[in-house]
Amino acid sequence: MFRSISKYLLMWLLCLCVPSAFAAQATMNIVNDWGQGFQGEVVVVNDGSTAISGWSVEFDMAVDINNLWNGVIVSHVGDHYVVEDAGYNESIQPGGQVSFGFTAIPGNASPVPVIVNGDGGSSSSSSSSSSSSSSSSSSSSSSSSSSSSSSSSSSSSGGRFPNYNINPLPADMTGMSSSALDIADNITLGFNIGNSLEATGGETAWGNPVITAEFVGLVKQSGFNAIRLPVSWNQYADQATAEIDLSWLARVRDVVQYCVDNDLYVIVNIHWDGGWLENNVTPERQAENNDKQRAYWQQIATYLRDFDEHLMFASANEPNVDSAEQMSVLLSYHQTFVDAVRETGGKNAYRVLVVQGPNTDITRTNELMTEMPVDTVSNRMMAEIHYYTPWQFAGMTEDASWGNQFFYWGAGNHSTTDTAHNPTWGEENDLNALFSLMKTQFIDNGIPVVLGEFSAMRRTGQLSGDDLALHLESRAYYHRFVTQQARAYGMLPFYWDNGGTGNFASGIFDRPANTVFDQQTLDALMQGASN
Known part of the structure; x- marks a missing residue:
């Protein structure tokens, strides 16, 4: 069973690597943890007055990320990860946000020191003990996964292995019209x-x-x-x-x-x-x-x-x-x-x-x-x-x-x-x-x-x-x-x-x-x- 830790929501600052003319920040939430692994979410917010075109985040975390959506891992050296946009979500309008999610092992995730080394961008960090609604700033496609993906679901996970369908998305027919x-x-x-x-x-x-x-x-x-x-x-x-x-x-x-x-x-x-x-x-x-x-x-x-x-x-x-x-x-x-x-x-x-x-x-x-x-x-x-x-x-x-x-x-x-x-x-x-x-x-x-x-x-x-x-x-x-x-x-x-x-x-x-x-x-x- 997923162990909900929404009241133990972990949020810390990541580095958002964008040109200095922009102001942006990113926070990570631990959405679910089932002991042997966990699901994380990163929300990138454009606090500036100019649109961002292309973004990347960096963080150090002693885990193995085994699945990631709405982003692309472009570097993983030791505990250091660099994640870039997936192309279709590269643009962030002023006041807007994008998010990506991932699963990793082991579970029982704890906060790690945050390295901020971008060219600019505002930063803030906070912790939260609020309910699951505190993660509502994520995109609808990512936030929906926490309620719909449960490792206890026999119809999705099977009896021997974890459920890897942790981020089901709404059906999207874009580019899929051909029979x-x-x-x-x-x-x-x-x-x-x-x-x-x-x-x-x-x-x-x-x-x-x-x-x-x-x-x-x-x-x-x-x-x-x-x-x-x-x-x-x-x-x-x-x-x-x-x-x-x-x-x-x-x-x-x-x-x-x-x-x-x-x-x-x-x-x-x-x-x-x-x-x-x-x-x-x-x-x-x-x-x-x-x-x-x-x-x-x-x-x-x-x-x-x-x-x-x-x-x-x-x-x-x-x-x-x-x-x-x-x-x-x-x-x-x-x-x-x-x-x-x-x-x-x-x-x-x-x-x-x-x-x-x-x-x-x-x-x-x-x-x-x-x-x-x-x-x-x-x-x-x-x-x-x-x-x-x-x-x-x-x-x-x-x-x-x-x-x-x-x-x-x-x-x-x-x-x-x-x-x-x-x-x-x-x-x-x-x-x-x-x-x-x-x-x-x-x-x-x-x-x-x-x-x-x-x-x-x-x-x-x-x-x-x-x-x-x-x-x-x-x-x-x-x-x-x-x-x-x-x-x-x-x-x-x-x-x-x-x-x-x-x-x-x-x-x-x-x-x-x-x-x-x-x-x-x-x-x-x-x-x-x-x-």
Whole structure:
């Protein structure tokens, strides 16, 4: 339970760094404290006669801030925090005020010495033992959170972790007018920045450089207009509290910003992430995983809430489901995702959400995914499947007793000399039959389908000469045909790029050099998207 400490309201002066021509002050209130953590609020007041455009505050506090809204932490060194405006609230008119809120650990917060080192601005400090109405000077969106966010609420917090939905906002449709169908109409061709933000051990652990604004710009310039960001969260979270490291949330936000700055749609998901969810779609793990799913999405959704409709959220990646019983569990994970995002409010009340079919396999999705999660708003949901069919062509790396690899694919691309590696199934007719299932099941019922991943790897280390040339032409045709038919059946194709440029890789770009590496594949994708 939250322990109200309104009669123990702590207020002390912060430094407000604004030009000396302005007069401003800031006070901090401890709004709620539940023992293990607390909720704080900072109110910045313009006492001058001139409007303030852009503000920042600094304070020293021996706590770990794990969530912050209506502001941006731009520096945290030791106990010293610097918080700046969030852009939309940079202006403070004379006599006006803005506020930001945060949660931090540990709880039982006490006043700390205040360092005032701004260029100017008036200052005052006070303490208060008044009732909860003493914090009414905060913005309505922040003050409302103290009454609506209670860690004891089972509907919001789950049984294992704190409730991270501590600042739900009123629904805000600004920049969110497009339905899922509208956005689907706008997406031509998507690109996965794979093996980066989801990499175990850190963003560069799987050999790719950090994602830069320049790289995202290259993706846009090359003809893509949407990006899927596979993201790992579990390795950056405290397993006892499910609290995600603030610096990681900030890093993901930066990459999302690169995308939005380039007018790209962007999907942020919880990827494989060590398999905590997708390898455990079972009744035994259902309650535990729903608690974690809720905690993670409350934090992700809150931290990224201010982006407009260009940002979409995706519940999972490739959840392993083989039965109706498991499908029921998966549906509960998706429902938790939808509920957690929606309850944070603001733009998230209307954000398009993407839910994955079992294994993101078309056949299993058609057989088992007979319903979608319940939503509080209409026409704001998409389904997701992946396509690596036939696997012998897309990803198999050695012949097996049950069958050989396929080096070639499609009409006119079979080898007359290496017939053992010609495909025996999974070509154009099979693809059309599978894509048709998704059209009938979802698209014809007004639910767009994201083809979230597809690609066939290069076999430059296996083949040479004419065989390699035919293989590469087969790859190009495969990528062109998948893209073309996905669009023909109403799906949104996202190419899987793992950043690699060697054997068994699928990278289109040389990411370290920030140049196009595989022009043949890029051209094929663009041709498919234009048909």
